[in-house]
Amino acid sequence: MFRPRIGLEIHIRLLTSSKVFCPCPVRYGDEPNSLVCPVCLGYPGSLPVLNGEALRMACLLAHALNCSIAPDLRFDRKHYFYPDMPKNYQITQVSAPLGRDGSLELETGGGKTVSIRQLHLEEDAGKMIHRGNRTLLDYNRAGSPLVEIVTAPELETGEEAELLLRSLRRIVRYLGVCDGNMEEGSMRCDANVSMSPRGVEHSPGAEAPSGDPPGRKVEIKNLNSSRFVRLALDYETSRQREILRRGGRVAGETRLWNEAAGVTEAMRDKGESSDYRNVPETDLPPFPLDPEYLEGVKRQLVELPSPRKRRLVRDYGLSGDAADFLTEEKDVADFFERAAALGADPRTAASWLRSEVRRILNRENLSLGESPLTEKRLVELLGLVREGGIGGGIARKTLEEVFRTGRDPAEIVRERGWEPITRRDALLPVVEKILAAHPKAARELREGKDRALDFLTGMALKETAGRADPGLVKALISDVLKEGRG
Amino acid sequence: MRLIMGKPEKGKPYHIYVEETEKRIGAFREFDPARLRGESAGEGPLSGLPLAVQENIAVRGFRQGCGSRMLEGFVSPVTATAVRRLQDRGAVVAGTTKMEEFGLLRLFPDGVSGKEGGPERENPPGGACSPRDDDHPVGGAASAVAAGMAAVALASDGEGEVRRDAAACGVYGLRPSWGVVSRRGLASVSPSLETVGVVAGTAARVREVFRIIRGRDDGDPCSRDHPADAGPGGRRIGTYRISIEPSGEEAWRAALDSLGRRGFSVREAPPPMMEHWVPVYQALAAAETASSLARFDGVRFGRRSGGAEDPESLVRRARGEGFGIEVKLRILLGTHILRPPWRELFHDRAVSQRAAIRRAFDEYFGEVDMVLLPVSPPSALGGRDGDDHLPGWRNKDRFNLAAALAGLPALSFPVTTGGGRPVGLQLMGPPFGEERLFEAAEALAEDFPPASPPGLGRDWR
Ligand SMILES: [Zn+2]
Numbered sequence: 001m002f003r004p005r006i007g008l009e010i011h012i013r014l015l016t017s018s019k020v021f022c023p024c025p026v027r028y029g030d031e032p033n034s035l036v037c038p039v040c041l042g043y044p045g046s047l048p049v050l051n052g053e054a055l056r057m058a059c060l061l062a063h064a065l066n067c068s069i070a071p072d073l074r075f076d077r078k079h080y081f082y083p084d085m086p087k088n089y090q091i092t093q094v095s096a097p098l099g100r101d102g103s104l105e106l107e108t109g110g111g112k113t114v115s116i117r118q119l120h121l122e123e124d125a126g127k128m129i130h131r132g133n134r135t136l137l138d139y140n141r142a143g144s145p146l147v148e149i150v151t152a153p154e155l156e157t158g159e160e161a162e163l164l165l166r167s168l169r170r171i172v173r174y175l176g177v178c179d180g181n182m183e184e185g186s187m188r189c190d191a192n193v194s195m196s197p198r199g200v201e202h203s204p205g206a207e208a209p210s211g212d213p214p215g216r217k218v219e220i221k222n223l224n225s226s227r228f229v230r231l232a233l234d235y236e237t238s239r240q241r242e243i244l245r246r247g248g249r250v251a252g253e254t255r256l257w258n259e260a261a262g263v264t265e266a267m268r269d270k271g272e273s274s275d276y277r278n279v280p281e282t283d284l285p286p287f288p289l290d291p292e293y294l295e296g297v298k299r300q301l302v303e304l305p306s307p308r309k310r311r312l313v314r315d316y317g318l319s320g321d322a323a324d325f326l327t328e329e330k331d332v333a334d335f336f337e338r339a340a341a342l343g344a345d346p347r348t349a350a351s352w353l354r355s356e357v358r359r360i361l362n363r364e365n366l367s368l369g370e371s372p373l374t375e376k377r378l379v380e381l382l383g384l385v386r387e388g389g390i391g392g393g394i395a396r397k398t399l400e401e402v403f404r405t406g407r408d409p410a411e412i413v414r415e416r417g418w419e420p421i422t423r424r425d426a427l428l429p430v431v432e433k434i435l436a437a438h439p440k441a442a443r444e445l446r447e448g449k450d451r452a453l454d455f456l457t458g459m460a461l462k463e464t465a466g467r468a469d470p471g472l473v474k475a476l477i478s479d480v481l482k483e484g485r486g
Numbered sequence: 487m488r489l490i491m492g493k494p495e496k497g498k499p500y501h502i503y504v505e506e507t508e509k510r511i512g513a514f515r516e517f518d519p520a521r522l523r524g525e526s527a528g529e530g531p532l533s534g535l536p537l538a539v540q541e542n543i544a545v546r547g548f549r550q551g552c553g554s555r556m557l558e559g560f561v562s563p564v565t566a567t568a569v570r571r572l573q574d575r576g577a578v579v580a581g582t583t584k585m586e587e588f589g590l591l592r593l594f595p596d597g598v599s600g601k602e603g604g605p606e607r608e609n610p611p612g613g614a615c616s617p618r619d620d621d622h623p624v625g626g627a628a629s630a631v632a633a634g635m636a637a638v639a640l641a642s643d644g645e646g647e648v649r650r651d652a653a654a655c656g657v658y659g660l661r662p663s664w665g666v667v668s669r670r671g672l673a674s675v676s677p678s679l680e681t682v683g684v685v686a687g688t689a690a691r692v693r694e695v696f697r698i699i700r701g702r703d704d705g706d707p708c709s710r711d712h713p714a715d716a717g718p719g720g721r722r723i724g725t726y727r728i729s730i731e732p733s734g735e736e737a738w739r740a741a742l743d744s745l746g747r748r749g750f751s752v753r754e755a756p757p758p759m760m761e762h763w764v765p766v767y768q769a770l771a772a773a774e775t776a777s778s779l780a781r782f783d784g785v786r787f788g789r790r791s792g793g794a795e796d797p798e799s800l801v802r803r804a805r806g807e808g809f810g811i812e813v814k815l816r817i818l819l820g821t822h823i824l825r826p827p828w829r830e831l832f833h834d835r836a837v838s839q840r841a842a843i844r845r846a847f848d849e850y851f852g853e854v855d856m857v858l859l860p861v862s863p864p865s866a867l868g869g870r871d872g873d874d875h876l877p878g879w880r881n882k883d884r885f886n887l888a889a890a891l892a893g894l895p896a897l898s899f900p901v902t903t904g905g906g907r908p909v910g911l912q913l914m915g916p917p918f919g920e921e922r923l924f925e926a927a928e929a930l931a932e933d934f935p936p937a938s939p940p941g942l943g944r945d946w947r
Contacts, residue, residue, distance in 0.1 A: 038564055042781040044552065044673030045544045045566065047706050077777050083797040088780035128797075135797055137785070277824035279777050282678035285708050 002195040002244055004237040006161055007117075007153035008229075010168065011146050011188040012178045013124070014057045020123050020145035021048030021091065028184070032138035040143035042086035047283050054145035057177040058098055058121040059289070059297045061147055064171055064304060065116050067099025072288045073121070075281035083135070084126040086142050092122035094278045098289075104151070105306050106163045107170070107324075114164055115152035122146050147177075153192065158233035165189060165226040170305040174330045182225050189229055191220045193236050195244055216252030220264055223257055232257040236264050308333060316346035325354050331369050339375040344382050352378065356396055360403050372406035373399075381409040388413075389420040393466040422469045424476065427460075430468065431476040434459045446481055453477060500536070504580070504635045511633050513626035515541045516549050517581030532698075533576030537569070538636035540627045541582040542589060543682065544671035545569055552673050553585040556808030557788040566671020567706065568640055568682045568699040575698055580636050583626030587810045588675045588779070589647050591883070628655040631685045638695050639685040644676050645771065646862065646886025648683035649898035653861035653910020656900040656937055658927065660684045660692045663917045664893030665710050667696075668703030676774035677708075679767070679890040688936055689899065689927040696920060713918050720855025720922050723913075724755030734860060737901040737909035741858070744933040750926060757857050757888060757914075758846035762839050767887040769823055769836035775813075776820025782808065840891055847892045851916035856926060859885045861898045861910035889914055897923040901934045908937070 018025055022039035038046040055073065062069055074096045077089040102116035126142035128135060149168070155161050169180035169187060179186050194217045220236060223229045240250045255264040303311075305327045312323040312333070326333045336353060340346045357378075361371060381398060384390045390398070390413060401412045413419055421427055434456055435442045445452040453474060460473045508514055539545050542552040544562035551557045569579065627639035628651035641648050643661035652659025660683055667682045674680050682699070686692045703709045723745060745752050784790050784804025785797070791807060794800035809817070823832040850857075862883045889896040895915055900908035913923045 041786050043563070043787060044542070044550060044557065044560075044781070045562070045564070045671040047670050047708075049705065049707055079777060079780060081780070081783065081798075081801055083783070083785050083801070086781065086786060088783060089777060139786075275825055277777070277821065279773055279824065282774070283674075283708065 001198040002241055003198050004156050004233075004240070005153035005194050005196050006155035006157075006233055006237070007192045008149075008151045008155070008161060008164065009190045009192075010149045010151075010165070012061070012149065012168075012172055013186045013188075014054055014145040014147060014177055015179060016051060016053045016057065016145050018051055018053070019143040020051050020054045020121070022046075022143055024143065026144050027140070030140055032136070032140060035140040036142070040086060041139060042088075048091060048281075050284060050287060051145065054121060055287070056297055056300075057145075057175070058119070058147050059294060060175050060300060061149075061172065061177055062099030062102065062119050063294075063298050063301055064175055065099065065102035065104055065119060065149070067102035067116060067119050069289060069294060070096050070098055070100070072096075072286040073098060074286045075284045076278045077281050078276040078278050080276060082125070082128075083137055084128045084139075084142070086126065086139060090123060090125070091281050091284070092148075093120035094276075095280070104164065104167060104171075106160065107167045107306050107309070108163060112160065114154050114160075117150045117152050119147060119149050122148060153194065155233075157237070158230035161191065161233050162226045162230040165229060167305070169226075170328065174302055174305060185224065189223045189226075191223060191229065191233055191236075193218050193220065193233065193240065195237075195240050195250065216250050218250060218252065219254040221254060221256055221267070228257055228259060231262065232264055235262065239264065302330070305330075312336075316340060316350070318346060318350055322347075322350040322354060326350060329368070331367060335368050335375050335378075339378050342375060342379045344375075344379045345386070348382055348386075349378060352382065356399055360400065364403065371403065373402055377402055377409055384409055384413060389422060389469050390418065391420070391461070391466050391470065394418050394420075397466075418465075418467060420469045421464055421467045422472060424472070427464075427468055427472055427476055428480075430460055430463050431473060431480055434463060435477065435480060442481065445477070504536075507633050507635055511629055511635075513583050513629035513633065513635060514538070514581040515551055515553075515584045515626065530574065530576035531694075532572060535572075535577040535638065536580040536636045537572055537577040538580055538583050538627055538630040538639040539566075539569055540585050540589075540625065540639065540641035542585060542642055542673040543569060543582075543640055544673075545579050545582060548579070548582050550582075550673060553587040553589070554782075554808065554810065554813070555789060556782045556784075556804070560788045562671075564671060566640075566682070567668035567703045569671065571699050572638075572640075572695065577638070580630075583630050583639060583641070585625045585627070585641070585647070587813050588673070588775075589625075589642050589644055589680075590675065590775070590812050590816060591645065591647070591650075625651040628652045628657055628659065628685050631655070631657050631687060637686065638691055640699075641683055641685055642672055642674075642680055643683040644680040644890060645767065646883065646890075648685060649861050649886060649896060649910070649912050652685050653898045653900065653908075653912075656902070656908035656910075657685055657687050658689050658692045658900070658936070659898045660696055660920070660923075661889055661896045662696060662700065662920060663712075663895045665708050666700045666712050666895075666918065666920075668699075668701075668706040668709040670703055670705035670709075675778050676771045676890075677778065678774060679771055689897070689924050689931060692897070693920075693924045712920075720919075721750045721926075722854045722856075723750050723752045723926070724757065724850070724854035724857045725752055726756040726760075726857075726859065727754060728860065734909045736903050736906075738860065738911065740903045740933070741901050741911055741930060744930055745858070745926065748929040748932070750929070752858070753854070755850070755854050755857070757859070758850050759839075759843050760884065760888075762843060763884045763887045763891060766836045766839045766843065767891055768819075769832045770840060770891075772816050772820035773824050773833050774820070776817045776824065779809075779813065779817060784808065843888070844892045847888075847894065847916070851919075855922055856913045856915045856919070859912050859914060861912045862886050885912070893917055895920045895923060897927055899927045899930060899934075900936060901930070902937070903934075 016026055019040055022037050024035045024037050024040055027035060039048060059069065074093065075091050076094040078092050078094060079089040081088045097118040097120035099119035102119060103113050104116055106112045106114065124141050124144040124146050126137055126139035128137055155164060172178035173180045181187065218236065220232055223232055243250050254267045256267050258265050309323045309327045312318050312326060313320060326336050332353060336349060339349045357373060361368060381395060385395050398409045398412050402409055438456060438459065441452045441455050445456065456477055457470055457473050461468050461470060508517060541550060544550050544564050544566045546562055546565040548562060550560055550562040625641060625647055627641035630636040631639050632655035643649065648659040648661055662681050662683065664681055669682060672682050684692050684695050686695060700712050702711045725742065742752055782788060783801040785800065789804055789808045791800060791803035794803055822828055862885050894917060896912050898910050898912040901911055902908040913926055915923050
């Protein structure tokens with residue numbers, strides 16, 4: 001029996017305003033080759049100058065993933081000839097990566113923790129576009145900052161790999177270092193898959209055992225969504241398991257995920273050497289990462305999604321699902337905690353954020369931060385429900401109006417005349433009218449059928465466009481019937 | 487503000503002199519008298535000073551050809567920091583000067599390489615200033631200075647080009663400590679070994695220019711300020727008994743005598759690890775060259791071959807046609823020694839040997855303040871005397887290599903005896919020890935006054 005060993009290599013595109021070794025802006029969708037300069041085009045005589053913002057973000061991420069950080073930042077040149085690579089070498093970190101020996105906790109899946117082998121800073125390549133028999137090159141992306149994260153082969157299923165990517169996505173978004181969008185290439189993932197015989201255990205992070213393993217390592221590329229990662233890895237592990245079950249051997253190769261066919265396919269062998277002839281990048285002197293600098297970066301670390309989720313459950317008595325929803329985006333969790341601090345009932349606030357607020361945000365394609373709903377307005381709205389006695393329907397309408405007009409809930413309710421009707425003399429005529437209009441229900445109620453009370457109350461609410469205080473309506477109905485007036 | 491135009495020398499305006507002289511010498515790759523006439527010099531201590539820049543150092547609007555077909559027609563969009571600093575003090579770029587392809591001295595004589603060298607082969611500079619013949623042309627920068635077509639020149643020194651060419655032409659050439667002069671704008675072939683150097687007719691001029699171009703530049707993260715305390719000082723000079731060509735022997739003795747008379751103590755003290763200089767340099771330079779020249783592929787700039795069917799053949803053809811034989815040989819060597827099994831054997835060993843050489847020089851410069859060595863002239867190479875193999879040729883070149891390996895400053899200066907041709911010697915010091923080299927060279931100039939270039943106006947001598 002065999003156990004899959006899956007490792008991921010993930011590229012994170014950092015959200016810096018400029019490229020990693022030159023001042024060109026990092027932007028997507030501009031006119032091709034409009035965001036370039038002699039440095040990112042590799043002109044003779046150009047020299048790289050490290051972008052401090054890229055370094056800060058990489059260090060922040062290394063801290064968040066519990067890596068031990070190198071005493072100084074060193075770069076190497078990794079050579080391969082490819083037209084989208086301006087210098088035909090990539091400035092990256094091979095000999096001394098920025099971070100080593102980190103870990104990442106999967107948010108669900110039994111709290112599994114996966115080792116991070118290394119984390120390093122490097123530059124992106126440009127883009128090659130094939131148009132008919134012509135090849136076009138766009139270097140706008142060349143020199144954009146990337147962080148590459150390499151995990152140990154400790155994942156066993158496609159689902160775990162997908163979970164890891166989702167957990168990492170949350171973290172990079174929390175830190176504000178990457179937008180985490182896999183479809184747009186902000187997070188890119190390659191995987192390697194091999195099989196080890198069950199019972200043969202390795203210490204986490206250790207290399208495959210020496211000797212000839214039954215399953216050679218297969219690299220899988222072209223995984224541009226977390227769903228494809230799951231599908232491709234599930235396909236690949238069962239493919240390899242089947243080969244081994246039939247006594248065959250798995251060839252070490254690179255395979256591509258074919259989205260349409262739902263299979264992985266061996267990549268055409270380009271006969272390329274995997275020997276990158278790395279040399280130290282002597283154009284960049286080693287940059288000392290002194291403890292003071294690293295402490296400064298560490299202070300920028302925010303509470304990460306996993307521990308925050310646990311805290312929300314513990315401190316606010318939320319369900320796991322509710323906490324999971326709130327911590328998906330840092331904005332939402334922050335909003336929730338500010339609302340709770342302003343006196344909102346945590347569970348009610350969480351449920352509003354999960355249902356009504358989310359529904360409107362999705363419909364309007366807005367983020368919470370961009371919307372007119374402030375935590376103060378939500379607290380006010382919940383207060384109107386709890387203390388002011390407005391009903392659920394009015395509350396939902398009020399929320400819509402907050403989004404539409406950007407005004408405070410109390411003001412909207414007052415102006416629209418949506419305050420609850422709580423005076424007996426105002427409600428009495430309504431109740432009498434309802435009882436007169438529905439003699440059958442009135443009779444049933446007198447005969448002790450309580451369902452009729454709900455029906456009549458509903459009719460009274462409808463009559464007042466939801467403004468009637470339901471409790472008072474019920475009391476009035478009983479009073480009127482008792483007095484024999486209905 | 488002075489205009490370069492109309493600087494009379496024997497009744498001739500400067501640009502007329504240069505145009506006439508250039509026809510005989512051919513030092514410049516690009517020289518535009520109209521540009522020179524039209525350009526007025528800025529204010530500053532170098533106002534109007536005609537500056538020549540080797541064609542691998544960027545000057546905005548000039549071609550940066552690096553002596554290679556690969557970069558035919560490539561016009562630089564930027565100006566190197568060192569050039570800019572001189573322009574800011576009033577210097578005017580007179581033109582760019584020729585060089586061996588990427589500054590790599592051809593180690594193979596014609597018998598080996600055939601006649602397919604770089605463009606240099608077709609039009610060798612040197613002429614008037616070349617020490618022997620045209621077989622081994624010197625770079626145009628030193629020629630231009632020696633012939634009085636430029637008061638000062640900036641050129642690169644990786645394996646000794648500045649010193650070798652200055653020595654060949656009887657002028658002064660400085661290779662500064664590594665990192666002291668910004669390399670921004672220098673098309674580096676071996677970044678850890680190469681510097682921007684200065685060629686001029688006197689030590690004083692070299693010093694003046696060096697003091698302007700040195701120091702930290704935000705565009706070159708390896709650049710640093712020259713420490714303030716690295717002034718002159720130290721008069722202990724080490725030497726090494728070597729047999730040099732008979733014509734050089736006399737100059738060598740005369741220089742030792744002169745130094746002794748002028749208060750320097752000279753003693754026998756061989757510099758460390760000499761037998762390692764050549765192999766270590768050869769390995770590291772080849773590896774860095776293979777890496778740095780990878781960017782030349784005909785895709786984004788420079789030579790573009792027509793009719794390629796796919797990107798790969800485009801790159802193959804551009805590099806096949808664009809690079810000369812010496813460059814190709816070094817790329818092959820560098821590529822191979824970065825691959826197993828040779829990597830460990832040659833490259834990795836060279837890296838640790840280099841560290842050992844640096845440490846040994848640190849110690850050595852505790853014993854002496856400078857070391858006096860010959861400059862290996864291009865005529866020493868060529869394999870005409872039985873040493874017909876690559877290490878043999880390179881070995882004759884070894885005195886120029888130590889400074890590159892250990893990042894040391896070295897100044898070559900001319901010594902003329904008995905009316906013969908000047909012989910080039912060099913002084914090498916510890917990192918940031920430039921000032922003591924200038925001091926010693928100035929003392930020597932009392933006994934061996936440098937020849938005055940014929941062309942320049944008195945102001946620029
Ligand atoms: Zn750029």
